Amino acid sequence: MKYISTRGHAANEQFCDILLGGLAPDGGLYLPEVYPQVSATELAAWRHLSYPELAFAILSKYCTDILPEELNPLVSSTYASQAFINARAGQWIEDITPLTYLGQEKGVPLSLLSLSNGPTLAFKDMAMQLLGNLFEFILKQRGQTLNILGATSGDTGSAAEYAMRGKHGVKVFMLSPKGKMSAFQTAQMFSLMDDNIFNIAVEGVFDDCQDIVKAVSNDHAFKAAHNIGTVNSINWARVVAQVVYYFKGFFAATKNNDEKVSFAVPSGNFGNVCAGHIARQMGLPIDKLVVATNENNVLDEFFKTGVYRVRTAKDTHHTSSPSMDISKASNFERFIFDLMGRDASKTAALFKQVETQGFFDISGTPEFALIEEKYGFVSGSSTHKQRVQAIREVHREYKQIIDPHTADGVYVAFKYLEKGVPMVVLETAQAAKFEETILEALNVPAPRPDAYVGIEKHPQRSVTMAANVDLIKAFVHERV
Ligand SMILES: *Cc1c(COP(=O)(O)O)cnc(C)c1O
Numbered sequence: 265m266k267y268i269s270t271r272g273h274a275a276n277e278q279f280c281d282i283l284l285g286g287l288a289p290d291g292g293l294y295l296p297e298v299y300p301q302v303s304a305t306e307l308a309a310w311r312h313l314s315y316p317e318l319a320f321a322i323l324s325k326y327c328t329d330i331l332p333e334e335l336n337p338l339v340s341s342t343y344a345s346q347a348f349i350n351a352r353a354g355q356w357i358e359d360i361t362p363l364t365y366l367g368q369e370k371g372v373p374l375s376l377l378s379l380s381n382g383p384t385l386a387f388k389d390m391a392m393q394l395l396g397n398l399f400e401f402i403l404k405q406r407g408q409t410l411n412i413l414g415a416t417s418g419d420t421g422s423a424a425e426y427a428m429r430g431k432h433g434v435k436v437f438m439l440s441p442k443g444k445m446s447a448f449q450t451a452q453m454f455s456l457m458d459d460n461i462f463n464i465a466v467e468g469v470f471d472d473c474q475d476i477v478k479a480v481s482n483d484h485a486f487k488a489a490h491n492i493g494t495v496n497s498i499n500w501a502r503v504v505a506q507v508v509y510y511f512k513g514f515f516a517a518t519k520n521n522d523e524k525v526s527f528a529v530p531s532g533n534f535g536n537v538c539a540g541h542i543a544r545q546m547g548l549p550i551d552k553l554v555v556a557t558n559e560n561n562v563l564d565e566f567f568k569t570g571v572y573r574v575r576t577a578k579d580t581h582h583t584s585s586p587s588m589d590i591s592k593a594s595n596f597e598r599f600i601f602d603l604m605g606r607d608a609s610k611t612a613a614l615f616k617q618v619e620t621q622g623f624f625d626i627s628g629t630p631e632f633a634l635i636e637e638k639y640g641f642v643s644g645s646s647t648h649k650q651r652v653q654a655i656r657e658v659h660r661e662y663k664q665i666i667d668p669h670t671a672d673g674v675y676v677a678f679k680y681l682e683k684g685v686p687m688v689v690l691e692t693a694q695a696a697k698f699e700e701t702i703l704e705a706l707n708v709p710a711p712r713p714d715a716y717v718g719i720e721k722h723p724q725r726s727v728t729m730a731a732n733v734d735l736i737k738a739f740v741h742e743r744v
Contacts, residue, residue, distance in 0.1 A: 265279065265300070265325070265326055266296070267279070267281075267296055268608075269290050270294075270608060270611050271288065271290040271611060271612040272292070272608035278328065278329040279326060281329075283499075283500075286494055287498065290612075292597065292601075293498055293500075293597050295500075296326060300326070300546060301546060303547075304521065308521060315360035316343040318508055318511060320335065320336050338401055342396075348389075359516075360512075361379055361381070363688070367661065369681060371681075371683060372681040373517070373686040375516075375686065376664065376666070377688050377691060379691060379692055380691055380692060382423075386419055386587070386692060387536065387692040388420060391501070392502065395427055395501055395505070396428050396434075400432055411744050412435070413437045413439075413492050414437070414439065416470075417440070417586070418440075418445045420495075420497075420587075421453060422453045427495075429456055435461075435462065437740055438462065439473035439477065440464070441469050444469065448696075449697075450720075452719065453726075454725060462739075464727055464728075464729055464736065466729055466730075466731050466736075471577065476731065476733050477494075480733065480740075483737075497535040503535055503542070503595065507546070509690075514543075524551040525549070526551045527550060527552075528554035528556055528687060529553065530556050530588060530690065531555050531556060531557055531593075532587060533593050533595050534598075535595045536690065538595045538598050540553045545602070552640050552680055552682075553642070554676055556644060556673045557645040557646075558583045558672050559581045559645065560589050562574060562575060562591070567642065568643060570628075571624070571627060572623060574622055584701045585672050587669055600614060603639065605631075646671070646672040646675040653675075654672075656705050659706055665695045667692070667693040667694060667697060667702075668701045669693050670690070670693065673692070
């Protein structure tokens with residue numbers, strides 16, 4: 265399998281070549297040259313596979329430069345049940361991503377596909393855990409090391425740390441704004457005592473942390489000399505790992521492969537739902553892909569009007585579904601490339617417009633009509649009030665406590681229920697992570713998985729530093 269860039273760069277690159285990198289050299293995102301197609305026979309056979317077996321079957325089609333006998337153990341150890349079971353209170357998770365049937369909503373079967381049983385209780389673990397094992401494998405094979413520098417306001421940083429902890433050849437330097445994360449998030453990250461994890465509490469806000477990471481990344485000499493890398497959501501391996509649970513969710517929600525399913529996906533950077541799009545392109549019978557956003561409705565605006573308009577920092581809201589607070593959707597270019605008939609020059613021209621004027625508008629083009637007709641995308645957005653209401657309603661009607669991001673998904677899913685098509689909402693985090701909003705909605709806290717009870721009292725380790733690029737560089741330099 266060869267990989268190409270959405271902006272035309274087509275060196276002879278394979279999965280392992282693009283694994284450690286970010287953007288393609290021309291500024292585009294990597295995609296496979298073609299989406300491998302799943303035959304009816306294959307789909308029938310896959311229905312009965314366990315999660316690790318299914319993951320191996322799908323990833324084999326994309327990681328053709330890793331020998332099957334090497335890929336298989338990587339995938340099975342990643343999705344071994346131990347890594348994903350302990351995270352849910354009082355429940356034995358055998359499926360990795362169990363489907364919870366809620367009931368009939370206006371005559372349509374409604375379910376939650378729970379993707380938050382990994383160590384940080386959010387769906388990013390699903391891909392990040394695999395990335396940790398893939399990185400270790402490839403670095404060992406090539407005799408290289410990698411030093412991941414990241415900035416986090418909570419969720420992504422902890423998923424990365426839990427994926428990379430104890431991995432040979434990898435160190436993680438994670439900047440977070442001092443005192444700005446929740447006590448739970450802080451405890452989750454700072455209680456890690458692994459030698460290869462460095463938590464740096466920066467005296468500043470999240471943007472200061474991000475600016476430092478950008479400054480270091482732009483210092484090409486420093487970056488090269490210190491093998492600096494990132495684990496952001498445009499990484500192709502993260503996207504492809506997420507394709508697996510769409511198949512799993514489809515099988516769990518249907519009795520046979522002639523049926524169709526719709527998925528509602530709480531969205532920010534378009535990484536999760538992009539994987540749904542890829543599953544659909546591979547031939548999985550998905551009816552609608554329902555893109556659910558919060559008040560940061562860049563994507564909803566595009567799907568409704570054909571205008572993709574990125575926001576300034578000032579126009580980006582801090583919401584009660586914070587992991588979806590984005591000003592632009594960094595994976596979106598992958599879908600636009602497909603929508604434009606895989607025309608790289610058209611894609612490049614559109615994103616050039618975003619850089620120069622802040623938006624592009626395809627409302628007058630024939631492609632606009634294809635978004636729903638051909639690709640099944642629809643969208644909606646939710647406000648704090650609607651999200652809180654959705655948490656209450658799901659609790660009252662179906663006795664489940666959902667987190668605020670999943671609530672955005674449920675709220676928007678309700679607008680696209682269609683007779684005969686089961687609706688599966690992706691549960692992207694556990695409610696226990698968002699205590700404040702759950703208390704506001706239900707007046708009771710969400711139950712915490714046993715392993716996380718009292719986590720705030722565990723010993724913590726971090727260093728506090730001023731928001732100063734040179735100091736951070738010196739810190740990294742001394743430790744790699
Ligand atoms: C990251 C995240 C999202 C958004 O996913 P994208 O891939 O960025 O669209 C939604 N919910 C939760 C809980 C997340 O952590």
